[in-house]
Amino acid sequence: MANEFSGDGMFAATAFTHPDQDTTPQRSVQQLPSRRIRRLQEERAATQQGVDRLAAEDAERLAFPSSIQDMAPLTPSDDEPFAALLTPTPHQPSHGRRAPRRRLGCLVVTLIAILVLSGGAAAVYFSFEQPIRSLLGWQEPTDFIGSGSGRVIINIENGQVGGDVAHTLQAAGVTKTYGAFYSLLLKNPNVIFSPGSYALNKGMSAAAALRALEDPTSKVSTQLVFPEGITVAGVIKKLAAFSDSTKVTGEQLTAAAADFRSFGLPATAPSLEGYLFPATYTFDPGTTAHAMLQRMVDEMFARLDSLGVVPADRHRVLTLAALTQKEGGNTADFYKVARVWQNRLDAGMKLQSDATVRYGAGGSKIATTDAERANPANKYNTYANAGLPIGPISNPGEDAILATMKPAPGNWLFFVLINGSTGETTFSATGAEHDTAVKVWQQWLRDHPGFDK
Numbered sequence: 001m002a003n004e005f006s007g008d009g010m011f012a013a014t015a016f017t018h019p020d021q022d023t024t025p026q027r028s029v030q031q032l033p034s035r036r037i038r039r040l041q042e043e044r045a046a047t048q049q050g051v052d053r054l055a056a057e058d059a060e061r062l063a064f065p066s067s068i069q070d071m072a073p074l075t076p077s078d079d080e081p082f083a084a085l086l087t088p089t090p091h092q093p094s095h096g097r098r099a100p101r102r103r104l105g106c107l108v109v110t111l112i113a114i115l116v117l118s119g120g121a122a123a124v125y126f127s128f129e130q131p132i133r134s135l136l137g138w139q140e141p142t143d144f145i146g147s148g149s150g151r152v153i154i155n156i157e158n159g160q161v162g163g164d165v166a167h168t169l170q171a172a173g174v175t176k177t178y179g180a181f182y183s184l185l186l187k188n189p190n191v192i193f194s195p196g197s198y199a200l201n202k203g204m205s206a207a208a209a210l211r212a213l214e215d216p217t218s219k220v221s222t223q224l225v226f227p228e229g230i231t232v233a234g235v236i237k238k239l240a241a242f243s244d245s246t247k248v249t250g251e252q253l254t255a256a257a258a259d260f261r262s263f264g265l266p267a268t269a270p271s272l273e274g275y276l277f278p279a280t281y282t283f284d285p286g287t288t289a290h291a292m293l294q295r296m297v298d299e300m301f302a303r304l305d306s307l308g309v310v311p312a313d314r315h316r317v318l319t320l321a322a323l324t325q326k327e328g329g330n331t332a333d334f335y336k337v338a339r340v341w342q343n344r345l346d347a348g349m350k351l352q353s354d355a356t357v358r359y360g361a362g363g364s365k366i367a368t369t370d371a372e373r374a375n376p377a378n379k380y381n382t383y384a385n386a387g388l389p390i391g392p393i394s395n396p397g398e399d400a401i402l403a404t405m406k407p408a409p410g411n412w413l414f415f416v417l418i419n420g421s422t423g424e425t426t427f428s429a430t431g432a433e434h435d436t437a438v439k440v441w442q443q444w445l446r447d448h449p450g451f452d453k
Contacts, residue, residue, distance in 0.1 A: 026104030066415035143180040147208045148201035157241040173202040180206040197223045226278040228397030229325045252289040266315045273390025274318040322392030325400040326355040336404035350380035359393035
């Protein structure tokens, strides 16, 4: 017969004592809050019943003449740590296969005695929770209890299934585990999730989270985060993923972006690229495709104005900032990268950026071919064409814009990434130094095949 214990929260029980054992009363549990008193009393009663059953069963099957109360409980000595009591010692049973069962019973009684007689049951339990759980076979709870607290916004995209939602909830701290929510969905196969943004709490039970997702009042205006360096194509893709919620399709967004002159851009801008400020936006129901993009353009202009960029200089600043955003690697290097661009422009050198060539040629690889770099028809090709590319190649964030306005002092004319994992970059003032750094990068690529696929 298995001894039943509650694995949820703290437990306590009255210890069995030897006739010669000191029975001096310990600190009264009345010092604890009333709710915890009730829980302690209930769990103590349940534990007592389990120990009594174990004692009776052992006494009957093992034919011991004395009761379990005649056993002196194990107690830790000065030279025997508590953890040692949790490790069963080698033992040769003399009464068949039931002897190990009695050993576990003794350890259970000992643990309970230590917790109660210590005068600080809660502190002891939580200090040794994992060893106790391991010994008694208790499993860590996989679900939270209750409705939680602390507001958090989660997004459900078009086409996401139950497993996707379970991952989203766990990652946001709404539910404790993926399995807690997903197993609930298996019992409710008819649940259908509506794409959009939902206001939930952190630390919710799986059942509470599911009820909230099915409650129309939990749904809020669509909230999306656009990272620095995202392109217009990336913005459209992200917005289109919530078309079921916003009622704005990818086709509508593409058409709106193509009409870039309607957004108030400088006359020299060849597209909307570079003019959508990357940030977090909330779109209310009924917002049109053009209004969504205009909102991002207006935010970019507001940021440029606050940083002191005059309208006549917007296109130049954003073109350089977008280049720094793509090529800069670590944010800390942005100011050095911006200095390299300015030094090369001042010296009449071509910028020779692979990122601009790649943007104009299409694709997402870092490396470019000899033929691509030699093609002057690509107006973004800064190997074949002098000066700046015809426009930005990404939507830069505020750090890249600031670096463009105030580059770090230095005489660097070259830089190259030498570690694709860490983003480490080497800056050089001479061609010879740069050639050495390039070899380091090429070796890193050979050592990491598939990195640039």
